[in-house]
Amino acid sequence: TDSIPITIGDLTELQILYFYSNQISGPIPSELGNLKNLTELELSHNQLTGSIPITLGDLTELQILYLYSNKLSGPIPSELGNLKNLTKLNLLDNQLTGSIPKTLGDLTELQILCLRSNKLSGPIPSELGNLKNLTVLELSLNQLSGHLPDQLCQSGKLENFTVNSNKLTGPIPISLRKCSSFKRVRFDNNSFTGNLSEAFGIYPKLQFIDLSDNDFHGELSSNWGKCKNLTNLKVARNNISGSIPPEIGNIKGLLGLDLSSNHLIGQIPKEIGDITSLVKSGDYVHLFQLNLSNNKFGQKIPMEIGRITQLNILDLSHNHLVGGIPPYLSNLKSLVSLNLSHNGLSGRIPEELEKLTGLQYVVLSYNELEGPIPNNKAFINASLEGNKGLCGNVRGLQPCERPSSVVKKQSVAKRRKLILITVLPVMGELVLLCAFIGVLFMCDKRKKVRDVERRDDGWISISMLDGKALYRDILNATEEFDAKFCIGKGGHGSVYKVNIPSLGNIAVKRLHSSSENAHPKCFMNEVRVLIGIKHRNIVNLYGYCSNAKNSLLVYEYVERGSLSSILSNEVESKKLDWLKRVNIIKGVAFALSYMHQDCSPPIVHRDISSSNVLLDLEYEARVSDFELAYTMKVTQMCDVYSFGVLALEIIKGKHLGEYITMLANLSTRDHVQLSDLLDERLPYPEDRVKEVLCFIIKLASSCLLETPKSRPIMQFISNRLSSMNPHPPTHVRRAI
Numbered sequence: 001t002d003s004i005p006i007t008i009g010d011l012t013e014l015q016i017l018y019f020y021s022n023q024i025s026g027p028i029p030s031e032l033g034n035l036k037n038l039t040e041l042e043l044s045h046n047q048l049t050g051s052i053p054i055t056l057g058d059l060t061e062l063q064i065l066y067l068y069s070n071k072l073s074g075p076i077p078s079e080l081g082n083l084k085n086l087t088k089l090n091l092l093d094n095q096l097t098g099s100i101p102k103t104l105g106d107l108t109e110l111q112i113l114c115l116r117s118n119k120l121s122g123p124i125p126s127e128l129g130n131l132k133n134l135t136v137l138e139l140s141l142n143q144l145s146g147h148l149p150d151q152l153c154q155s156g157k158l159e160n161f162t163v164n165s166n167k168l169t170g171p172i173p174i175s176l177r178k179c180s181s182f183k184r185v186r187f188d189n190n191s192f193t194g195n196l197s198e199a200f201g202i203y204p205k206l207q208f209i210d211l212s213d214n215d216f217h218g219e220l221s222s223n224w225g226k227c228k229n230l231t232n233l234k235v236a237r238n239n240i241s242g243s244i245p246p247e248i249g250n251i252k253g254l255l256g257l258d259l260s261s262n263h264l265i266g267q268i269p270k271e272i273g274d275i276t277s278l279v280k281s282g283d284y285v286h287l288f289q290l291n292l293s294n295n296k297f298g299q300k301i302p303m304e305i306g307r308i309t310q311l312n313i314l315d316l317s318h319n320h321l322v323g324g325i326p327p328y329l330s331n332l333k334s335l336v337s338l339n340l341s342h343n344g345l346s347g348r349i350p351e352e353l354e355k356l357t358g359l360q361y362v363v364l365s366y367n368e369l370e371g372p373i374p375n376n377k378a379f380i381n382a383s384l385e386g387n388k389g390l391c392g393n394v395r396g397l398q399p400c401e402r403p404s405s406v407v408k409k410q411s412v413a414k415r416r417k418l419i420l421i422t423v424l425p426v427m428g429e430l431v432l433l434c435a436f437i438g439v440l441f442m443c444d445k446r447k448k449v450r451d452v453e454r455r456d457d458g459w460i461s462i463s464m465l466d467g468k469a470l471y472r473d474i475l476n477a478t479e480e481f482d483a484k485f486c487i488g489k490g491g492h493g494s495v496y497k498v499n500i501p502s503l504g505n506i507a508v509k510r511l512h513s514s515s516e517n518a519h520p521k522c523f524m525n526e527v528r529v530l531i532g533i534k535h536r537n538i539v540n541l542y543g544y545c546s547n548a549k550n551s552l553l554v555y556e557y558v559e560r561g562s563l564s565s566i567l568s569n570e571v572e573s574k575k576l577d578w579l580k581r582v583n584i585i586k587g588v589a590f591a592l593s594y595m596h597q598d599c600s601p602p603i604v605h606r607d608i609s610s611s612n613v614l615l616d617l618e619y620e621a622r623v624s625d626f627e628l629a630y631t632m633k634v635t636q637m638c639d640v641y642s643f644g645v646l647a648l649e650i651i652k653g654k655h656l657g658e659y660i661t662m663l664a665n666l667s668t669r670d671h672v673q674l675s676d677l678l679d680e681r682l683p684y685p686e687d688r689v690k691e692v693l694c695f696i697i698k699l700a701s702s703c704l705l706e707t708p709k710s711r712p713i714m715q716f717i718s719n720r721l722s723s724m725n726p727h728p729p730t731h732v733r734r735a736i
């Protein structure tokens with residue numbers, strides 16, 4: 001500690017003075033200049049202040065002068081140029097100001113000159129080119145300006161040359177472009193200009209070069225492929241254009257390639273996969289990264305990237321990449337960070353990515369990706385927004401099985417009771433019988449309507465949500481009901497598909513007449529009942545809101561649209577095979593049975609048809625558009641009749657027409673051939689399925705009977721259908 005005693009200056013025979021790595025403060029005494037026989041003076045890593053004494057220029061025998069990592073200020077004395085025997089001069093990490101003295105060019109024996117991390121300004125003196133033995137010249141992190149002198153590589157020995165983070169300008173001189181001794185070069189963070197295509201020759205020994213954050217233009221030369229020992233090539237944030245030369249693949253040991261933020265185009269060359277990084281792990285950890293972000297790379301991500309198995313960081317964001325994410329990326333076992341955001345990537349995220357156990361940062365936002373996300377913990381915190389339709393159980397995504405209705409599914413599951421009946425010894429025989437019975441929902445266990453608002457200004461809202469906010473969001477999202485959001489028109493109003501960030505897609509029916517008068521009190525009561533209903537085969541009604549301008553019913557959006565549109569579509573109708581159709585018929589029956597029998601008072605649909613049976617992603621029927629019959633005088637039996645017609649329509653693929661009357665009439669029913677009643681677009685059903693279809697046709701025919709009283713009630717139909725073999729009813733299967 002404390003300062004260097006002046007009396008040290010009396011040790012005139014001293015040859016070596018090592019005070020490094022202490023806590024010595026105060027100035028360097030000028031008396032040290034008396035130590036004429038000194039060959040090594042090392043005062044580095046202390047707290048020395050003040051300036052470098054001019055008298056040090058008298059230490060002509062000095063070979064090593066280390067003053068680095070102190071708090072020295074003031075200029076570098078030009079007198080140091082007298083130290084003709086000096087081989088190593090290191091002043092880095094001080095607060096030296098002024099310019100680099102030209103006299104340093106007289107230190108002809110100098111091998112290492114390190115002035116990094118000071119506050120030196122002015123130009124780099126061309127005299128440094130006289131230093132014939134110089135191998136390391138570090139001038140980075142100063143405020144040096146002007147052009148690089150032409151002579152620096154004259155010796156042919158300069159290996160490490162760093163001038164990064166200065167204010168240097170102009171092009172790189174030809175002599176430096178061809179400096180074949182270069183091993184480690186940093187030009188980054190200056191204002192160098194010039195054509196990079198011409199700028200650089202072949203550096204056979206080059207290991208590290210950083211040209212980032214300059215104003216280079218031109219293209220990447222194929223010559224880079226000849227730098228066989230290169231481990232890092234960085235040309236980020238310049239103005240280079242053209243494409244990546246395939247020769248890049250010749251640089252087998254590359255550990256870092258950063259070409260981000262340029263104007264590069266074309267395909268990422270598949271040869272990039274040849275960079276298989278043979279570099280053995282040294283005594284420090286390399287981060288192997290590939291950053292091609294913020295360019296204009298197009299076409300697909302080459303699957304060959306998957307061969308760079310040691311890659312830690314892959315950033316291809318902000319390009320014009322299209323196609324899918326190659327499943328081969330799952331070979332990148334060391335990958336920690338993956339950023340493919342802001343491209344046009346589509347399709348699913350390969351589930352193979354779940355193999356990447358080291359992955360921590362995933363950014364896939366703003367692409368056109370869809371489908372489930374891989375089962376990988378990194379996806380929990382991943383940025384995935386702005387895609388087409390990703391799903392999964394993470395923040396901000398819809399769950400996969402049934403987007404937009406997960407809440408429903410969970411609560412349905414909760415309400416179902418699983419009953420295990422065990423019948424023990426019966427008549428001497430041990431019979432063990434297990435039955436799973438899905439108990440249907442009780443209409444009285446309803447959702448809580450969160451918000452019933454009624455205001456003097458005519459505003460009414462009945463909703464599970466914040467009605468007012470929802471109304472505002474809907475107006476905003478539909479641009480006040482612009483026609484481009486309209487997906488259908490019905491007797492009572494137009495339906496709009498609306499995307500609200502907090503809810504996802506919803507369907508909004510804008511009723512023709514607004515104002516409360518058009519929707520009397522009993523209407524309101526029914527809305528309240530319908531909002532309360534939760535059934536897997538009934539479309540969720542989220543809310544109703546009304547003011548002087550609009551009356552809106554807000555529904556869950558059901559993905560596949562109406563059954564009628566699917567049946568009338570050649571391709572889609574073929575996807576609707578016999579089993580799916582049977583399941584849809586059951587679904588409709590369950591929904592109606594629930595409304596008729598389990599709700600009090602009963603709710604009648606009045607208009608069951610294929611256009612208001614919607615199908616979700618799993619082809620499960622979702623009955624919509626309960627007509628809010630103001631009175632209950634309409635008998636439930638009209639729903640039963642409509643159900644019969646609908647069931648037959650589903651099996652035939654279109655409305656049955658004249659066969660309806662034939663089936664309705666017991667005497668003519670037997671004249672109808674089964675094949676007349678089946679959709680010809682589907683293959684003829686195998687026996688097991690045929691049996692089920694015949695059963696449904698019979699049941700449906702009984703719904704058509706002329707006298708309403710002779711028709712079965714929906715509960716009966718629903719029970720018969722759910723007990724129907726060979727398939728256990730799907731809702732029971734789910735509950736299990």
Ligand SMILES: *[C@@H]1O[C@H](CO)[C@@H](O)[C@H](O)[C@H]1NC(C)=O
Pocket residue numbers: 013036037
């Ligand atoms: C120290 O330097 C003087 C001349 O400056 C010389 O005569 C003397 O021999 C040197 N001593 C040693 C130990 O080198």
Ligand SMILES: *[C@@H]1O[C@H](CO)[C@@H](O)[C@H](O)[C@H]1NC(C)=O
Pocket residue numbers: 060061084085
């Ligand atoms: C420098 O070193 C050489 C040989 O190492 C020696 O002959 C010479 O005296 C030293 N001093 C100066 C000032 O050249």
Ligand SMILES: *[C@@H]1O[C@H](CO)[C@@H](O)[C@H](O)[C@H]1NC(C)=O
Pocket residue numbers: 087108109132133
């Ligand atoms: C400096 O270079 C010259 C010639 O290039 C050589 O003779 C001399 O030995 C070198 N000095 C050192 C200290 O390497």
Ligand SMILES: *[C@@H]1O[C@H](CO)[C@@H](O)[C@H](O)[C@H]1NC(C)=O
Pocket residue numbers: 142143165166167189
């Ligand atoms: C760039 O250089 C300036 C000084 O010229 C420095 O302040 C800044 O931190 C440097 N930036 C980087 C990224 O190194």
Ligand SMILES: *[C@@H]1O[C@H](CO)[C@@H](O)[C@H](O)[C@H]1NC(C)=O
Pocket residue numbers: 136159160183184207208
């Ligand atoms: C010179 O650069 C090489 C290659 O990057 C490096 O291994 C070496 O440590 C550097 N030497 C000095 C003195 O900075």
Ligand SMILES: *[C@@H]1O[C@H](CO)[C@@H](O)[C@H](O)[C@H]1NC(C)=O
Pocket residue numbers: 195196197198217218219
């Ligand atoms: C850059 O240099 C290359 C090779 O000499 C040349 O073909 C190209 O035209 C130059 N580009 C510009 C913009 O000067």
Ligand SMILES: *[C@@H]1O[C@H](CO)[C@@H](O)[C@H](O)[C@H]1NC(C)=O
Pocket residue numbers: 204205206229
């Ligand atoms: C490349 O690196 C290897 C291993 O470090 C070394 O043996 C070889 O001499 C280097 N090649 C060149 C041209 O410097």
Ligand SMILES: *[C@@H]1O[C@H](CO)[C@@H](O)[C@H](O)[C@H]1NC(C)=O
Pocket residue numbers: 215217239241263
């Ligand atoms: C970058 O290069 C383009 C041409 O490729 C040129 O139009 C533009 O001015 C350049 N920008 C800068 C900042 O040099």
Ligand SMILES: *[C@@H]1O[C@H](CO)[C@@H](O)[C@H](O)[C@H]1NC(C)=O
Pocket residue numbers: 236237260261291292293294313314315337339
């Ligand atoms: C890639 O480069 C861009 C721009 O140069 C930078 O913003 C980004 O952080 C880099 N990516 C990684 C993973 O470091």
Ligand SMILES: *[C@@H]1O[C@H](CO)[C@@H](O)[C@H](O)[C@H]1NC(C)=O
Pocket residue numbers: 293294315317318337338339361362363
């Ligand atoms: C890409 O994402 C990574 C990980 O979050 C991040 O470090 C990097 O900066 C991002 N790249 C760009 C260009 O923003």
Ligand SMILES: *[C@@H]1O[C@H](CO)[C@@H](O)[C@H](O)[C@H]1NC(C)=O
Pocket residue numbers: 360377378380381
């Ligand atoms: C997700 O981010 C949170 C907060 O940054 C962090 O605590 C948590 O560990 C992260 N989870 C994973 C799986 O990385």
Ligand SMILES: *[C@@H]1O[C@H](CO)[C@@H](O)[C@H](O)[C@H]1NC(C)=O
Pocket residue numbers: 472473476477
């Ligand atoms: C309307 O929507 C736009 C874009 O979707 C959003 O930026 C804006 O904040 C919304 N306005 C209101 C009042 O919600």
